[in-house]
Amino acid sequence: MGKEIERSGIPVVVMCNLIDVAKTVGSNRMVQTVSVPYPLGDPEMSPEDEWALRKHRVAIALDSLTDEIQEPKVYPTKL
Known part of the structure; x- marks a missing residue:
């Protein structure tokens, strides 16, 4: 879905814990989150x-x- 939104000219960022999955589905901008439940x-x-x-x-x-x-x-997400 993010790829379709970006094709229309709207940038999308995916915030997720599983960066490898985000890469696999073709996300362009990714921010690592803390954990799956939080x-x-x-x-x-x-x-x-x-x-x-x-x-x-x-x-x-x-x-x-x-x-x-x-x-x-x-x-990168380091504080």
Whole structure:
């Protein structure tokens, strides 16, 4: 579905835990999430740290939408 949306000129970013699967289905922009049951969180973190983690990952995803890409890219997510 993301490929069809991109064909119409709208950039798409896939946020997922399984980057290899995203590559296999042809995603162009990929952001690694934390885990399958908690894609943008970690229940073992303090609420403040978890909020910072979520905000950081979403910011990376939003920034990736402005990039002109020639080949699939996985964006780094280190804090």
